[in-house]
Amino acid sequence: MEVTRVEQRAYIKIAVLHGRNDMECHSKFVEAFGNNAQPYRTVARWVGKFQKGRVSTSDEQPSGRPLSVRTDLACAVIEQLMDEDRRWTLLELERASGIEKRTTNALPCQL
Numbered sequence: 154m155e156v157t158r159v160e161q162r163a164y165i166k167i168a169v170l171h172g173r174n175d176m177e178c179h180s181k182f183v184e185a186f187g188n189n190a191q192p193y194r195t196v197a198r199w200v201g202k203f204q205k206g207r208v209s210t211s212d213e214q215p216s217g218r219p220l221s222v223r224t225d226l227a228c229a230v231i232e233q234l235m236d237e238d239r240r241w242t243l244l245e246l247e248r249a250s251g252i253e254k255r256t257t258n259a260l261p262c263q264l
Contacts, residue, residue, distance in 0.1 A: 169204055
């Protein structure tokens with residue numbers, strides 16, 4: 154049976170509420186999941202977060218501008234350049250737009 158990361162974190166949270174430390178939590182993980190148990194450091198990190206008052210078991214939003222905004226902006230810039238001249242190479246687009254070649258290559262917009 155597959156157990157998600159959020160479910161594993163929920164177990165850690167409950168164990169912390171019961172007063173268990175990181176070693177006890179990890180030993181229970183190893184007992185239950187064997188080789189598929191989370192590494193000790195991961196369990197210890199989450200135990201520490203819950204002991205400091207963290208409530209959520211889900212991942213936090215990363216800081217900075219959302220990826221979709223960056224992608225929309227990059228698409229707009231590249232589309233504008235392509236409207237001027239359709240013969241751009243990826244290297245030329247990178248230099249003209251300031252957007253990395255790997256980003257221009259992976260853009261989902263129709264050019």
